[in-house]
Amino acid sequence: MQPEKLSGQERELKESEIISTRTDHRGVITFINPMFTKVTGFTKEDAIGKPHNLIRHPDVPRCVYKLLWDEIKQGNKFFAVTKNRCKNGDHYWTLGYFQAETNKDGEITGFRSTRHGLHDPKLKKDFDQLYKQVREEELQYPRPQQIDAGMELLYKLLKKRGFDQYEAFAKQAL
Secondary structure, X not given: OOOOOOOOOEOOOOOOOXXXXXXXXXXXXXXXXXXXXXXXXXXXXXXXXXXXXXXXXXXXXXXXXXXXXXXXXXXXXXXXXXXXXXXXXXXXXXXXXXXXXXXXXXXXXXXXEEEEEOOOHHHHHHHHHHHHXXXXXXXXXXXXXXXXXXXXXXXXXXXXXXXXXXXXXXXXXX
């Protein structure tokens, strides 16, 4: 089930609204907390068994998700600012921690994320502008080359802002 067309309307998370999800090792949703349903409008039936990118907003560059997945697949924790979409086409901004879950042998069995709202209007604007520039760059290339093109521009733009890594830029939102 794909979300409706984008509405352009933001759904701002309250301080008390914390979203938690888990996926299997392939990124297929295995758990959502009640706040996920409340915020996104997706029911358990809509979400469980679906790829986590169900909530991916097209404004967020593919290269940002590549960074995220590369890190957590190596067993590292990752912090990101994401713009996600609701079932009705609205969007919401989150600060999220993402990490792998492992079994007793240390093998990755899945991933989990905990996200709360981004409330600073200036930071939302900064991330929106950065993501827009990078996403526009990605779309200038065929799909197989989009991530590399986006990554190159992302790091150029981060460097102009005084950051060497994406996570350092994202952590200013904390």
